[in-house]
Amino acid sequence: MKNFIELFVDARAVSTPLIAVRTFDPASTIRNVRKALDNEHAKDKNYSDATNTPLISWDAIHGLRGIGEANGPGAAALNQMAQLADIMLATTVDLATALGVLEYATENVIAFIHNPHLVWEQDKRTIQGIWNLRDGYKANGNMAVILVDVGATLPAELNQDTLILDEPLPTRDELKTIITDTFNYAAQEDKYKACKNAATPAIVKEAVEALVGLPAFPAEQATAMSLDKISGKLDIEQCWDRKRTIVSTQGMEFHQPKDILKDMYGNEGFAKFATRLMEGEFAPNVILRVDEGEKQFAGNGTDSSGSTGKLLSEFLSWIEDNKVIFTLLLGVPGSSKSWSTWCLAGQYKKPFIKFNVAAMESKYVGEGHRILRENERKVEAISDKKIWLIMTANSLNGVPPELISRAQRGGIFFFDVPSEQEKIGIMKLKIARYGLDANQPLPEMNGWTGRDIDNCAARSQMLGVSLVDAGKTIVPLMTSHRQEMEELREYATGRFLSASHEGIYQKTDVPQSQKNVIQPVVNAGRKIR
Structure with a gap:
């Protein structure tokens, strides 16, 4: 071509x-x-x-x-x-x-x-x-x-x-030229002679990864601003920060997660699938997450202006044309759908982009369409078109069937209330994160999700009370919205992959907690395979 x-x-x-x-x-x-x-x-x-x-x-x-x-x-x-x-x-x-x-x-x-x-x-x-x-x-x-x-x-x-x-954004080879030219230009002055030959292949490679996805001018400016001309050292982290600022536009936020798979517990079925993908031949270069898809695409067929439907049509075409790997994570709210993807990006040091299609809409006709296409082009440049799109949803009501159908390649996973063992494992991580006493009794965690457990630990730290006392202030969705949650779990039975284990999801009774005492935290979290 x-x-x-x-x-x-x-x-x-x-x-x-x-x-x-x-x-x-x-x-x-x-x-x-x-x-x-x-x-x-x-x-x-x-x-x-x-x-x-x-x-x-x-x-x-x-x-x-x-x-x-x-x-x-x-x-x-x-x-x-x-x-x-x-x-x-x-x-x-x-x-x-x-x-x-x-x-x-x-x-x-x-x-x-x-x-x-x-x-x-x-x-x-x-x-x-x-x-x-x-x-x-x-x-x-x-x-x-x-x-x-x-x-x-x-x-x-x-x-x-x-x-x-x-006109595409600069290729990696073109960025190499921009970076080395910046070093060479600085080295023309005697007081900056340290810049001569300082653009080693290793430094240039790191800088290219940090700057890919930027137009030529801001890439050049970011390199120049991040270069210490006296020492000849390039601040790679500053290059990333510059890209983060430029790429984060309306409807798109760029992140570099530091949390890894050890910082989550449970959801072994999804974790195994993700690990195989990230370490395989078709490993993506970027993880794109669309949160609460049922809200973002709601009303696409009833919007009188037609703008939502046009955005969806453009988005679907983009997924198809670029062979984007699309995975749908459905489940009980607070069951670590978003957290899993965040830790996954941190584990493999991949750029993580929050993609909010609904936020790209505009009161001006055609403006939302333009913003979406521009953001798609940026993602393509950053990823070399190796993209893993992950959409989370708490319900499929409002999610268009044509969007659901595109998730068959990347799989549809159901995230359920964690098992008793998973809840204890999650609580160990939260005790370590919030610096709590690892030997204190656990509260009863009946129907709790990962978010409920996190809230309990956070309140324990914030209020200076025990986990048991903090647990008395937690009302899980499985209690306050039990009917809706049970209907969701029933609907998912036999239809989707289980996030907790390999295979198809089957609804089971919500596990009842027993009072436990946590031992001192040692190597909390999953083992990296």
């Missing part, structure tokens, strides 16, 4: 007049196009390089201006257009006016139009103005390059006449 630059060169070779480039970094796009022109000139001296090609840009602040030298081909071509149109260049901050000037381009011109999607919603003339360039530009070998956001869509009037290209 051809890359962005190859597709661009092919389009120019056949005089494609209108191209829309969906990009995270318009400046990087222009630099890459200029490099492409120079590369083609190196192969064929009759091919105009970037210096001799009339390059023009438009943005809402500067209007039309030439790219390159003040008296270069771009500026000269633009002045000629303005004279023919009898329009002062200062007035071209108005996009409709600027498009009228661009109609007078003679030949071989490449005009970059920045963010027209921010204008055409309010000024429909711009749509007509862009379309008016089509025939004249085709005849004279000119090209209008529309630079839009990665999630933007074109107006219907332009869609069929415009070639749409997606």
Whole structure:
């Protein structure tokens, strides 16, 4: 499959007049196009390089201006257009006016139009103005390059006449170049000579992992800010922090969990499945978690605006097109569905992203769709398209069947109330975590989930009381909402995989607790297989 630059060169070779480039970094796009022109000139001296090609840009602040030298081909071509149109260049901050000037381009011109999607919603003339360039530009070998956001869509009037290209985020090889260039640039000054040869393969590899998923400019800035030029050392953790800030956008939070599988207890069936996947041939590079899916996708068929349904449709297509491994974790609230995935990411040192599709909705038509596509592109770049999507749910009411069906590859697991042994194991972990007396009696934990046990230990620490006394303040869902919980457990019987053990889930009676005394905590938690 051809890359962005190859597709661009092919389009120019056949005089494609209108191209829309969906990009995270318009400046990087222009630099890459200029490099492409120079590369083609190196192969064929009759091919105009970037210096001799009339390059023009438009943005809402500067209007039309030439790219390159003040008296270069771009500026000269633009002045000629303005004279023919009898329009002062200062007035071209108005996009409709600027498009009228661009109609007078003679030949071989490449005009970059920045963010027209921010204008055409309010000024429909711009749509007509862009379309008016089509025939004249085709005849004279000119090209209008529309630079839009990665999630933007074109107006219907332009869609069929415009070639749409997606410029990907920098590859790992391109990031290597950015990182080594930053070291080499710093090393040019004698006082920073420690940077010379400091970009070792090991350091560059770590930095690439930290920066993959960022556009070129912020990746370069993050490297420069994290580089101690005096010592020549790169702060990898600071690079991760920078990515965490940039990647965490509307509906998406980036994390690096420190908790591991030893910090959870029970759910052996799911843990074994996850361990085999993470250590196998198809191990994912990122874990993407959608919490409480029954709430996020509720109303997708009844939403009068249609926005929820469109987001779901885009999300389903993305899962299918990218062969995303999708697992559904259904179960009693508080049964460690979310905690298991968190510890799993920490165990294997994988980026962990909370993905909230509902939070990507917007009051503006089409905006939520754009945000979702942009976030999907970021996940693809971070993961090299090796993605494990895990959705948790406390009920399947509201979860669309077409979404459930896509979880068959990654499995649907049911998380039940923990067994008596699991509850004791979880309590050992919580006693250690909250620094409690390991020899005190346990409360009765009838119907408790992992969250109830955590709440009991936390209250014991917070109130300065024993676990038994703290346990008297716990009312588990199996008591307050017993009917709903029993209906959920009954529904799951024979339908889904058991998170507690390998095989199909079968409902059993909720175990009754006996009074116990916990021995001093030694190696609490599971053994890592």
